[in-house]
Every structure is written in C-alpha cells, then in structure tokens.
Amino acid sequence: MSGRRATIGVFDSGVGGLTVLKEVVARFPEADYLYFGDTARLPYGTKSAATVGRYAASSARYLEQQGAELLVVACNTASALALDAIRDAVNIPVLGVIEPGAERASAVSRTRSAVVIATEATVASHAYQQALAARQMAAREKACPLLVPLIEEGWIEHPVTEQVARIYLDEAFAGAGDGNAAPDVLLLGCTHYPLLRRLLHRLAPPQVTLVDSAESTAAAVAQKLELEPLPPPSPGEERRIVPRLHCFATDSVEKFRRLGERFLGHEVERVTHADLE
C-alpha cells in the first residue's frame, strides 16, 4: 500500500468505536477513514452470538464495498463473538480489539492478574479471559450493563454513575483477590468506557493501571499496513488531527453526529445513512 493513501475501515455497533478511530488517526493521520456505526441495531452487548455474528458480517461487507482495505473491528462485543464470522464475510485483513487489549494489559502487569469490565455478551464469551490466559495472566471478568446507558445519558461525572461504577468495581475487585495476586490492571473492554476513565481511575484500587485497546490496536494496524506509525503521543500531549473521515450510520444521521462529537472530540462532518435491510 506504499505510494498512496490506505483506506482504513473502522466498525462498531454505535459511536463508541470513534474512541478507537481517534487513536488510530493519531498514529496514521495520512490515511483515509471509513467508519460504520450499526446504530439501528445496537446494542450488540446484550444480544446472542448468532445475532451479533449476522449483524457484524453484514456491516463488515458494507465497509469493504465502500472501499476499506483493512478493517478494524473496534466493537469489543463483535471482536469477542464474531471475529471469525467477519473474516469469513470479507476479503480484506480484519483486526479485532481483544488481542491488542490483552497484549497491552500483559505489557503493563506485574502481578499477572487483571480485572476486565465489559458488556454482558463479551463477558459471557470469556474472550478476554482466554486472551489473557495465553499470556499467563489471570482475569476476573465483570459485566457492567448500566455504564453504556449512563454514558449515553451524558452522566459522565455524576453521583449516580459513580455509585454504579463503585458497585461494579467493588464486586469485581473483591472476588479477584481470593487466593491470587491482587490485580494491577483494569482492562476497559468496551469502547464507551474510556469516557469514564477519570472516574474509574479514582474508584479503582491505587495500584491499578487502566488499559484500553485503542493504543495497541493502532500498533497492530501499523503491522498490518507495513507502515511506520507516528510515535504514540507523549503523556499530556493531545494531537488534534481532523481525519479524512466518512461515517455511515444505519439509524438517524443527526443522532450519530450529535453523539459522535462527544467521542471524537470534534465535529463529525460527513455522515451518510446506510440501509442494510
């Protein structure tokens, strides 16, 4: 793909995957980006593997038809339940976020023990547990179904969100300590959760590092594209790059624009309605 711009497709059930897109853009500002949000059929995280597989495969095919040469499955639930179904559906390289997320957790953990928070469906698949076990790490997985609706309600720094997150984290970390080394990683296994990073950092035990898949997904993209990415931003540095980005949404374009801005950090300009049915 040298000599011209690569077209990278990013797929999620909704707008949350824009947190992953943002990180990839920071490393590859020169690529063209296509983003697909399956907003008419979201959420995936409460649904069965069969349904998620069907939805994810049709979404992936759509991005391939639009010209994507590499597909990043930013949705943790689709990565956990449907990566094979997606790979069967398209003829371009496909990257999920589970392996990069586990890789990142493994790189920062000393105690070899992690807590993973994610949707019901991701937790039920145990995809993170398996990916961490392959790296000699123990994992305690905890479904947090209320966090996405709270974030979508806009209650980011809100006493209710704090109370709910405390209930979830207390349960997850209480169980994780039994007979094992204390977890020193909290893996954010859903694209929405980075918006609660500050709150979760405050509530997690002090020795815990928060990890999400976005940064290591960018590294995996580099490998696939055989391109040299920009170095990761240094701590505190914020790269404000407006990508060449065309978004597709299966539900309302206006709502995608409105919610998307919150995740992308700037206006989402080009959004087209996509009809998959």
Added chain:
Amino acid sequence: MSGRRATIGVFDSGVGGLTVLKEVVARFPEADYLYFGDTARLPYGTKSAATVGRYAASSARYLEQQGAELLVVACNTASALALDAIRDAVNIPVLGVIEPGAERASAVSRTRSAVVIATEATVASHAYQQALAARQMAAREKACPLLVPLIEEGWIEHPVTEQVARIYLDEAFAGAGDGNAAPDVLLLGCTHYPLLRRLLHRLAPPQVTLVDSAESTAAAVAQKLELEPLPPPSPGEERRIVPRLHCFATDSVEKFRRLGERFLGHEVERVTHADLE
C-alpha cells in the same frame, strides 16, 4: 369471531409488552395468544421514527402470518411513532396503547394535568401530549432512558434506581407546576415501568395516581372483538391465569424465557425463534 376462540397478537420490541398481555389475558382468558418480541433489534425507544416504522411493520406482518386476527401494539414507542406504518402493513385491526392510556388518565384526573414518563422516542413524538390535549388535559413529558436498563439489570427496589427515578420525577413535576394546576396523574408510558410501580408511587407527589395503558387496552380489545370481557380484577385480587400462549423472539429464545418470566409472573413455556432478516 363468536363460536370459536379469537387469536390475539401482541407485539413489543422486547419482553415488556408481556405486562400488557397479562392484563388482556385476565379479561379474555379464553382467547389464543401470540406474542412477538423483536429482541434482536431492541430497543426501539432510542431510535428514529423511520427505523422504528420499518421494524414494527415487519414484526406486525409476521404476527399476521402466524394467524393473529387482532394486533395489540403493546410497545409505547411503536404505538407513538409507527401506528400508521403498522396499519398499512397488515389487514387486521390494530390497537395501540397511547389512546387507551390517555383515556385512562383522563378518566382519573381532576386537575386535568398529567406527567408522562416514557422513552426518548415516545417523548420526542409528543403522541401522549396530543392524545391528552384532545381530552382537555395538559401534559409534561419526560424521557427516562435509564429506567429500562435498570429494570433489565434487575435493580427493581434498589437505591440507585430510586435515586435515578427521583432525579427524573423531580424534574418532571417541578416543571409541570408552573402556572398550571398541579398534575394528579403519572402516566407510565413504557411497558417496563409497571415493574417500578411501587417505587414510583412512593416518589411521586401524594396526590398523584399512577396510570398505565394495560387495563384500558384490555377494554379497547373488548370493543374490537365485540366480546364481553370478564370484569377487571377487584383491588388486591390477582388472577393467575396461564394463557394459551405462543411467543416469538428475534434474538435468543433462552434469554426471552429468562427475562419474560419476570414480566409475565410465571414461566414462559413456548418460545420460537423468528428470523425477520
């Protein structure tokens, strides 16, 4: 339809419509029932009118093909946004829950002022406001997007749910008082909310009566079927009738069974997977 049993179809985006089904069954225990939950595409309440219309029309057609002779749209969002689309899609009588709900509110209100709580999409449609205005009632509508996820998490009598409901009701009733008579009705404009009846009753101002659409929907069914229903249950009486019921769900049958029991009050025996795509 005299001389043999009627087949009544009840449609909802998920399991919540079983609260309406239960009420209809209590009045017409002798009918056959078909229930359709579009669980692979839920929720409807956060989606656009175009998407809800498309989903609801295909769901209604499915129930007609299965033999429904009368269709009750138990889903408030579909009733508010897509009743015309549904009527265009099928050749059987169609009943929504908005008109019966407004009728019931009108029957119990003295101050002619109500608060309506519902999904984002139902509130945005102002369907309840219009139905109440036609009955000379003022209405303040309030979207409560967190209540459904809290109920589905099973947090029915839970401090977080109480705090969230208090925030929503405080906002709704504070605004409703301005320059008008105080509302004396709280209309539960979503099939999930009856599960929070006790909690909402405790949090609402003391003069307020809680109203949901289920009971008056049963009366509307009687009118359509030209049948004499059983009288409504007397206060405190609980009729435990196990209906002749066949359920269809577009996502996992197991999950429908598990969640459905909570709404129906007894086991959901016959559930079949329905594929609409």
